[in-house]
Amino acid sequence: MTKQKLTSIKPSGKREESFFELVYEVARQIPKGRVTSYGAIAAVLGTRLSARMVGWAMNGAGRARPKVPAHRVVNRVGLLSGKHHFKPTGLMEKLLKKEGIKVKDDKIVNFKEVFWDPAKELI
DNA sequence: ACCATGACTAGAA
DNA sequence: CTTCTAGCCATGG
Numbered sequence: 001m002t003k004q005k006l007t008s009i010k011p012s013g014k015r016e017e018s019f020f021e022l023v024y025e026v027a028r029q030i031p032k033g034r035v036t037s038y039g040a041i042a043a044v045l046g047t048r049l050s051a052r053m054v055g056w057a058m059n060g061a062g063r064a065r066p067k068v069p070a071h072r073v074v075n076r077v078g079l080l081s082g083k084h085h086f087k088p089t090g091l092m093e094k095l096l097k098k099e100g101i102k103v104k105d106d107k108i109v110n111f112k113e114v115f116w117d118p119a120k121e122l123i
Numbered sequence: 124a125c126c127a128t129g130a131c132t133a134g135a136a
Numbered sequence: 137c138t139t140c141t142a143g144c145c146a147t148g149g
Binding site: 037038039042048049050051052053054055056057058059061070073074075076080081082083084085 | 128129130131132133
């Protein structure tokens with residue numbers, strides 16, 4: 001973006017029930033102290049291989065209302081791949097630790113234990 | 124319409 | 137174990 005587009009808050013600028021809203025809705029269901037992966041969310045939406053779009057959708061999570069716990073979404077190995085996209089760098093890790101999730105070297109230690117699969121838990 | 128990019132993932136070498 | 141390749145599809149130039 002060469003200049004800021006105040007007119008379009010959303011990535012597409014279209015309706016709110018777009019692909020992004022679906023991602024936000026699933027992300028909002030993540031229980032406190034749990035995390036999930038982009039691929040897991042994508043799988044629930046029907047396209048497991050479109051995990052990239054989930055990440056891209058998270059790009060707009062900051063301006064989504066109500067708030068979306070994007071910090072609870074990491075990649076498949078529990079690495080905080082999106083930590084650099086948070087306002088204060090390190091906020092993501094800080095929030096996770098605050099919820100009882102152990103993070104070491106930008107990676108979730110007990111990832112398997114805190115992993116939350118929306119396809120099985122949400123239903 | 125075409126091309127490049129991206130907070131990803133699975134499989135192959 | 138690491139590194140590479142291909143697939144995915146919305147968005148922007």
